Amino acid sequence: MHIVHVFFAFNTGGSETMLVDIMNEQIRTNQVSLVIINDLYDPVLIGKLSKRITVTRIGRKPGSLNVIKILFLNLVLLRLRPDIIHCHDHTIIRYIIFAKGIKVLTVHGIRFPVDNFNQYNQLVSISQAVRKDMQTRSGPESEVIYNGIFTEKIVVQEPRLISQEVFRIVQVGRLDHEIKGQHILLKALSRLIQNHQTNIRVDFIGDGPSLDYLRRLAVELEISAFVGFLGLRTRDYIYSHLRDYHLLVQPSLFEGFGLTVAEAMAARVPVLVSGIEGPMEIIGQGAYGYHFISGDSDDCARQIEKIIMDIETDRAKEKVNAAQKFVTQNFSVTETARKYQTLYDSLIQRQ
Numbered sequence: 001m002h003i004v005h006v007f008f009a010f011n012t013g014g015s016e017t018m019l020v021d022i023m024n025e026q027i028r029t030n031q032v033s034l035v036i037i038n039d040l041y042d043p044v045l046i047g048k049l050s051k052r053i054t055v056t057r058i059g060r061k062p063g064s065l066n067v068i069k070i071l072f073l074n075l076v077l078l079r080l081r082p083d084i085i086h087c088h089d090h091t092i093i094r095y096i097i098f099a100k101g102i103k104v105l106t107v108h109g110i111r112f113p114v115d116n117f118n119q120y121n122q123l124v125s126i127s128q129a130v131r132k133d134m135q136t137r138s139g140p141e142s143e144v145i146y147n148g149i150f151t152e153k154i155v156v157q158e159p160r161l162i163s164q165e166v167f168r169i170v171q172v173g174r175l176d177h178e179i180k181g182q183h184i185l186l187k188a189l190s191r192l193i194q195n196h197q198t199n200i201r202v203d204f205i206g207d208g209p210s211l212d213y214l215r216r217l218a219v220e221l222e223i224s225a226f227v228g229f230l231g232l233r234t235r236d237y238i239y240s241h242l243r244d245y246h247l248l249v250q251p252s253l254f255e256g257f258g259l260t261v262a263e264a265m266a267a268r269v270p271v272l273v274s275g276i277e278g279p280m281e282i283i284g285q286g287a288y289g290y291h292f293i294s295g296d297s298d299d300c301a302r303q304i305e306k307i308i309m310d311i312e313t314d315r316a317k318e319k320v321n322a323a324q325k326f327v328t329q330n331f332s333v334t335e336t337a338r339k340y341q342t343l344y345d346s347l348i349q350r351q
Contacts (some may be wrong), residue, residue, distance in 0.1 A: 001344060002031040003100070004082035008062075008089050009040035010100065015088065015108045016045060018147050018259060018333070024050050025337035033080050037073060037200040038062045045232075061082050062343035074099045077235070084344050088123050090116045102347050107134065107142065109256040110278070114139035124340075124349055129277035130256040141237075143343060148336030151328045157243035157318075159317065167200045167308055170245040172238060172260040175208030182214055182276060188251075190221040192304060203228040203245075205238060242267040247307055253295060255279055260333045265289065265323040270311065272303055288323035308321035 003026055011018055026030050026032050033054040034046075039061060046055055060230040077085065085101040087093065093103065093116050105120040111134040118121055118133070123142035125131035131142050177183040182204060204214070204227070204303045211229065214306045233241075238260075241277045242248070248264035250335050255278040262282055265269050266285030273279035274294040274335030290307055293299040315346075 001084065001348070002033070002080065003084045003086060003139070004035060004077065004080050005086045005088065006037065006092050006096075008032070008038045010036045010045060011040060011042045012045050012232060012234075015147070015259075016042075018149065019088070020045060020048050020339050021148065021150055021333040022340065023053055024048075025122065025333060026331060026341070027052050027327065029341070035073070035080075037069075037092070039151055051349045056080075060208070066106045070095050070097070077101070079241045081114055083348060086239055087120070093119045102344075102351070104343075104347070106145075107256075110254055112324060122343065125259045126282050127278050131237070133256070136267050145336060145339045145343070146331055147257055147262075148333030149259065149263055149266065149327075150181060150333050151331070154239045154263060154266045154323070155243050156266075157268045159325045159333075165199075165246075167247070168245045168262075169200070169202045169247045169249055169304070170205060170242070171202065171249050171251070172263075173250070175204065175206050175210045177210040177214060179252065179254050180208075180210075180212065180262065181253045181295070184225065184251040184253075184274075184295060184297045184300055185218055185226070185249050186214065186217050188300035188304060189226060191298060191301040193223055195301075196303075197305065197308070198226075201228065202249075203227050203230055205230045205233050207232045211316060238263065238268075244309060245269055247304070249300070249304070250274065250279055251292075251300060252276065252279065258282055261289070262327050264325045265320075266331075267285060268324050270307060270316065270320055271323070272307060274300075274316045283323070284326060288319065288326050 003065055023032050027050045035056045037058045037060050039059045042195055058073050074097050077119055081102040085279050086104045088106055103120045104122045105132050106124040108126055110130055114137050118138050125142040125144050126147050128144055131144050218227045222284050244262055248269050250273045253273055259281045261271050261279055271289040273291050275291040276294050290303055292303040
């Protein structure tokens with residue numbers, strides 16, 4: 001079977017990094033190609049792909065309607081003769097004019113327009129939350145296949161006494177506060193400090209359009225000394241350093257899944273998420289993590305205080321151990337690749 005994955009851009013990010021792992025799994029038993037439409041890609045990320053995966057860069061400028069580039073895309077797809085054309089942006093279908101192959105779309109988030117969805121042969125949602133979001137907006141039915149991580153590559157936090165340590169919180173993700181809600185965490189931190197909880201620090205790992213805003217907000221709240229903006233870090237760095245933290249907070253306002261939440265759980269790091277459907281699904285509705293009222297910085301602060309008080313209890317230790325087991329069983333990249341393979345096989349058999 002020849003599987004061709006099509007992206008507009010292929011830069012370092014949660015879904016792209018995860019899909020490198022999936023493609024490297026798929027190449028074990030299939031022919032796999034990657035097509036990048038726009039002239040936006042990370043050579044380091046591409047370098048992590050198996051050498052047996054064919055990579056084609058169309059070189060289109062973002063937003064361009066250059067007919068030659070669109071024609072080139074279709075000629076490339078015709079030459080590759082894929083059995084499966086797996087797209088990772090719902091608008092890609094507009095540019096596939098005469099290329100043949102079963103067209104699959106993975107929907108990686110919520111609130112996307114549904115008008116292109118019915119042009120695909122099969123839709124995949126990365127969570128039940130994404131599937132439900134599509135259905136509420138009259139989108140077609142989809143199959144749920146969870147994102148996956150290499151849990152065995154994540155360094156696990158060993159039990160230790162932390163009562164005398166600085167309580168270290170990490171938030172990992174694109175700095176886009178209107179979606180990811182990092183400002184809520186900063187305001188929660190401000191409240192904690194005002195309540196004399198000063199043995200604390202928050203690190204943000206990632207980059208994005210809200211970086212300057214978040215830095216200014218930290219200054220306005222007079223908490224800059226307690227905040228670190230570490231910028232982009234490689235996945236290897238994150239997998240090695242999650243264990244250094246006492247808590248991961250994901251304060252997203254909109255989130256279809258939340259790969260970094262699963263990664264922290266795999267490292268046996270407690271997680272606190274906003275009470276929205278995607279992250280709540282990952283933490284088993286509270287069985288494997290903590291949650292606060294979405295958008296409520298005061299409740300976020302209250303929950304952090306409770307976690308700090310609770311973190312060395314047997315109850316808290318049992319929760320992180322159960323969380324690690326849950327992630328290993330449900331969100332492994334091997335299982336994700338296997339489920340995609342089963343889906344592809346059934347689609348081909350139906351033809």
